[in-house]
Amino acid sequence: MALDITPKKLKEHTLTGRINPELLRKAWKSVKRNRGAAGIDRTTIQKYAENVETRLDTLMKDLKTRNAFHTPPLRRVYIPKTGSDKLRPLGIPTVNARVAQEVVRLLINPIFEKQFHDDSYGFRHGRNCHQAVEKVHSYLSEGLRVVVDVDIKGFFDNIPHEVIMTMLRADIADGNILDIIEKFLKSGVMEDGKRIATIKGTPQGGVISPLLANIVLNYLDWQLDKKGYKFVRYADDIVILTKTTQEAKEALEFTISVLADLGLEISPDKTKTSTLGKGFQFLGFEIKGRNAVMRSKSKEKFENALKGITRRYNNLSEEVIVKLNRVIRGTVNYFTARFSKTQWYFTEIDEWLRTRVRCMKYKRKWKTDHRRLKNKHIKNLGLLSCRELCLARKAQLRCSP
Secondary structure, three states, rough: OOOOOOOOOEEEOOOOHHHHHHHHHHHHHHHHHHOOOOOOOOOHHHHHHHHHHHHHHHHHHHHHHHOOOOOOEEEEEEEEEEOOOOOOEEEEHHHHHHHHHHHHHHHHHHHHHOOOOOOOOOOOOEEEEHHHHHHHHHHHHHOOEEEEEEEOOHHHHEHHHHHHHHHHHOEOOOHHHHHHHHHHHHHOOOEOOOOOOOOOOOOOOOOOOHHHHHHHHHHHHHHHHOOOOOEEEEEEEEEEEEEEEHHHHHHHHHHHHHHOOOOOOOOOOOOOEOOOOOEEOOEEEEOOOOEEEHHHHHHHHHHHHHHOOOOOOOOOHHHHHHHHHHHHHHHHHOOOOOEEEEEEHHHHHHHHHHHHHHHHHHHHOOOOOHHHOOOOHHOOOOOOOOOOOOHHHHHHHHHHO
């Protein structure tokens, strides 16, 4: 089956004309706010800011002139993959390229946002992970108790460029903007001093990559919708909900065929069919029955982050407390939701973490050290309590609409 894409009769022709100083400044503020590392030119956000007006003026002229804009290759870095010994490759654009990507993203996002399916929640303004999980719960309450957890094999790295460009051309007729996006995709990667061509994929680390990913998978969303399947998608995390195992099997077969049309395939080892009784994982949560708790890999990641900061050879300092609080605040706020059950786990973590703080201070583990450094003293140091933060967040959620 070929891609069922009908080009719009009224396409966007004048996107380049909308590039102006105000749009450049808005893009720059967004890039600056999100921070991020330097690209291959080693220009940091701070360095770029030193001469920002001249840089933005030059960039605007390049973006508005056909064939004038050139994007340097990405800088390859690797980060640990959650729950695995493997590393995830990232491609870091230069700051200038990130600003250019944000300009283009701001131009084309309104065109596609109104086309996106209502059950898509990833990287969209006003939508978040908790809403996606709540939508899953609403479908479960309707009696859809069999779940297909779809994992797309190397999604961001394997999207064919021609699929992306075909979908963009269906709505956009501005050749300059299309050329610039294609340059983003084909910029290449610098690794070990060598430039490696990028013949497919939209690199993780690029500002525009999440939008392009949504544009591609929006096709899958509407194909599932046409077949009458209920689903929830957050970026490339997809769950399809059905009433019976046979329906789930058919839904998976259909999904595989649609992904094949997009030049993608599922990961057989990670794509699973489960039931509400057995439980399944989605966006860091383990959903089973009416409960949603932190999945084991999320707990492991959280605890490893705390362990890394509280190694016994470290000194108990204000800097350590700040680092711990940053990890605690982010994790507790994310996993404390209306639907989640996490209070008892966070209570256990508090006790475990206080023990590690005492070991770090006294360079040993001894049963009477809790008398020397009492809980109230640790609290006075400024260390947040996971349990108290969880309860405060729950109270806040109860008061909000």
